[in-house]
Amino acid sequence: RNIQDAVNIANDDMKTKTSLIESRLITGDTALFGQFCKRLEARCVRNHVDDYLKMRIGDQDTRRVKFGNSALLQEPNIKNGCGGLRDYQNLLWMTHFKYGTRTLEQLEAQGMIRPKNRMQLDVGYDFLLRTRNELHYQTTRLVDDMPKALQPRVAWHLGYKNRSPARRLEELMRDLYTHLRAIHLITRMVERRLALRPKNIHRLPSFRTLFGGGKKEESIDGFKIINGELVPTSSRIFKDQPQRLMRVFLYAQQRGLEFHPDLTQLLRDNASLVDDDFIHDAENHETFLEILNQRGNVAPAMRAMHEVDLLGRYIPEFGRMTCLVQHEFFHAYAADEHTLVCLEKLDQIWDADKPPFAHYTHILQDIDLPYLLYLALFLHDAGKGMESGDHVRDGMVVCQKVGARLGLTSHRLARLKFLVENHLLMAEVSQRRDIDSPTVIRQFAKTVQDEENLAMLTLLTFADSLGTSDNLWNDFKNTLLKTLxxxxxxxxxxxxxxxxxxxxxxxxxxxxxxxxxxxxxxxEELEAHFEHLTPRYFRTHSLKHIHIDLTQVNRFLKRVVNGTGTKVLEPIIAWHNQPARGYTSVKICTWDRPGLFTTISGALAAADLNILSARVFSRGDGIIIDTFFVLNARTGGLVKRPERDMFKKLITQALLSDESPEFESQIETLAKPSTSAEWQLPTRIRIDTHSAKSRTIVEVESEDRLGLLHRISKVLTRHGLSIHVARISTEKGAAIDTFYVRTALGKKPTDK
Known part of the structure; x- marks a missing residue:
């Protein structure tokens, strides 16, 4: 073939093009080889950059999925797996096409990679090459998978001389995982930087000029939101306020934002700010628990924290599990990766529409304290980072320590310890016991104690099983778990x-x-409170919040007794900004009346407030205690004085008026115009007349929008239904609202 033939073949096939770009002169005509290289650059590289990068990144994504999509597999593929040799080589190939560089040193000189990152890549690549070479020697053939049976022998020949094969294996694999993980994370970050840079820029910006550029759309707490990404406004943003290290993950989670690569690097650079004071800071505790409370959307935030080395620093008990080998044959991942995959499986349950995940969706939606379930799943294997060998017993010690540090009440800490202690129980009973035996069921129920424990343990068991290995779960095990x-x-x-x-x-x-x-x-007031509220109220409220509600009821009753005229009918309204949780709570106490919930939700929407969730309870003596968690609908920020005053004005006017208030026109004026997306979340309605003895349950799932809750409750009111209890939540852009309703006469609505 001549040079033109080589050019034609290269432009027809990406792998051939890559091979020819990598070609080196061994012997022959130096001038001809130089001519070949120049022609190849001119005809195959220039004007083909975008197409090549698109194909290369697509090939990389496909390869990563094919080989496990994780750098921390028990039996990793050293060449093609995440963080393997091919990731390193892909980085050099792509940067050569876009920037004309051929080495990491040249990338560092252009400001693309910091010296520390370059050193990590070089050291990691060298370690992978030595490990792969030794693997070839031991198998006497070309092989890239690292089988568990060979790991102790490879470790010995690489200089790991511990007499225990298990310890030798652990030492080698922890080092291997560390290098695979570093290569994977660094190359991913650089890939994103490549995709972000404008086409006319031929030199990558250095880290000294990270900030700025792009159209400013919104600012929050020192960050800019540009094109769906969080961008820092200053390199000192975390040094000035270390608590932002935790809050930034909540902002991204609540708003569905990505981290700009510059922010990711800045987080890594400032991870050392997570010191003892940071770990014990009460505001950080609130923010962390709020992140865990976002059902269906927890895993991305937790993985992002771990990838910038913040999660293991904040929860050192989890940090011990980083790159930790699990010796059980059925485990597919290292200990920390297993935990993160479990969280991903639990997230998948939230809005699933296909089995087996959809079988458990209603259970997750009914959980009152989701953060407790996510925390238990996060800590269920934390005992493996300790030395005794009994990870369940050690896990109990860990969850006691972590739960107490995070400020859990004694009752919730007891539930957390129960879940960690018994995280293997349900799998063992369902798969190894005769669940048709009444004795087995009775003993199991006695251990579980209550419905909330049962629901959480079921979800934890399902997520743990699927997070262990893709091949571990089957329809038979699923049927056993559901039956139990x-x-x-x-x-x-x-x-x-x-x-x-x-x-x-x-x-x-x-x-x-x-x-x-x-x-x-x-x-007497305390007795009345316990007499007139359902057990569910007391399951979801801490002692502190029970006292807060009692105080508000006390203020309301004093106003009724001492007030005159219309003052008697005015509600008691209490606002509380909770920046650590990313929202404002508003508590309303007044007399119950038909359509009250509709009126409150309408007034909130008309005041330009978006409802994230709500706790709505009616006392048997006619007093309601409603708590709404809200944000400014325009800015996504906390509620300020103008919105508070507007809500008070609207709700007071509505409650004192003899006519039904109308908020529709105000809401329509404030609502953002809907986008014509190709796909929108379909609205689903489920009516359950069996699960509650004296109430009918109405569940509505729909795409969230300003005033949605008002519209739903208005329809219920129009049909003569009063809302006894409401559970309102907004997750991943979807509103999932549950109403326990009764007729105007207090009867249970039925089909008859």
């Missing part, structure tokens, strides 16, 4: 022991509330 869940649930709700335990728990809580009762609240 239903049988145990039936036993719990019908058994006298359950009702007795619930009554004892309420009595204990009442006693604690009485002992810490604020001076201005009487014992």
């Amino acid at each position: 869940y239903h049988l145990a649930g039936r036993h719990l709700t019908s058994g006298k022991d359950y009702k007795k335990a619930e009554a004892e728990q309420l009595a204990k809580l009442k006693q604690e509330a009485h002992e810490q009762l604020p001076l201005k609240i009487s014992g």
Whole structure:
């Protein structure tokens, strides 16, 4: 073939083009080789950059998925897996096409890679080459997969001389994982930088000139939001306020934003700010728990934290598991990766429409304290980072320590410890016991204690099993788990022991509330509060929040007794900004009346406030205690004085008026015009007349928008239904609202 033939073939096939670009002169005509290289650059590289990068990145994504999509597999592919040799080589090939560089040193000189990153890549690449060479010697053939059986032998010949094969394997694989992970993360970051740069820029910006550029769309807490990405406004943003290191993940999670590569690098550079003061800071605790509370959207934030080395620093008990080998044959991942994959599986349940995930969606939607479930799943294997060998027992110690540090109440800490202690129980009972035996079900239900434990343990078991290996779960195991869940649930709700335990728990809580009762609240008021509210209220409220609600009811009743005229009918409204959680809470206490929920939700929307979630409870004596978690609908920020004053004005006018208030025109004026997206979340409505004894449950799932809750509740009111309890949540752009309704006469609505 002549030079033109080589050019034609190269332009027809990406792999051939890459091979020819990589060609080196061994012997022959130097002048001819030089001519070949120049022609290849002119005809195959210039004017082909975008097409080549697109094909190369597409090939890279396909290859990563094919070989496990993780750098921390128990049996990694050293050449083609995530963080393998091919990732390193792809980086050089792509930067050569776009910037004309051939080495990491040249990339560093252009400001694309920092010296530390270049050193990590060079050291990691060298380690992978030595490991792969030794693997070839041991197998006497070309092989890139690192089977577990060969790992101790390869380790020995690479200088790991521990007499224990297991320890030798751990030492080698931890080093291998560390290098694979570093190559994977650094090359991914550089790939994003390549894709982001304008076509007419031929030199990558240095890290000294990171910030600026792009159209400013919105600012929040020192960050700019540009084209769906968070960008720092200063290189000192975290040094000035270290708590931003945690808050930035909540901002990205709540708004569906990506981190700009510059922000990712800045987070890595400032991870050392996570010191003892940061770890024990109460505001950071609130933010971290709020991140865990975002059902269906937790795993991306946790993985992002781990990738910038923040998660293991903030929760050192998890940090011990980083790149830790798991010896059980059925585990596909290292310990930290297994945990993150488990969180991803739990997220998938939230809006699933296909089995097996869809079988558990209703359970996750009914969980009252999702952050507790996610925290238990996050810590369920944390005992493996310790030395005793009993990871369940060590895990109990870990979750006690972490839960106490995060400020969990004793009751919630007890539930967390139960889940970690028993995270293997449900799989063992469903797969190894006769679940058709009433004795087995009775004993299991006795251990589980209540419905909330059962629901959380079921979800944890499912996510843990799927996060262990893609091949571990099957339809048979799924059927066993679902059957055990239903049988145990039936036993719990019908058994006298359950009702007795619930009554004892309420009595204990009442006693604690009485002992810490604020001076201005009487014992009679406390008794009325417990008498007129459902057990669910007390399951979802801490002692502190019960006292807050009691105080608000006390203020309302004093106004009723001492007020005159229309003042008697005005609600008590209390606002509280919670920047650590990224929202403002507003509590409303007043007399219940038909359409009240519709009025409140309408007034909030008309005041340009977006409702993230709500806790709505009606006391048996006609007093409602409603809590809404809201944001400014335009800015996504906390609620300020103008919006508060507007809401108070609207709700007061609405409650004092003899006519039904109309907020539709105001909401329409404030609402953003809908985008003509190719796909929109379909609206689903489910009516359940069986699960609750005296109420009918109406579930609505729809794309979130300003005023949606007002419209839904207005329809319910129009049909003569009053809302007894409402559970409102907004996750991943979807509103998932559950209403427990009754007729105007207090009866349960039915099909008849």
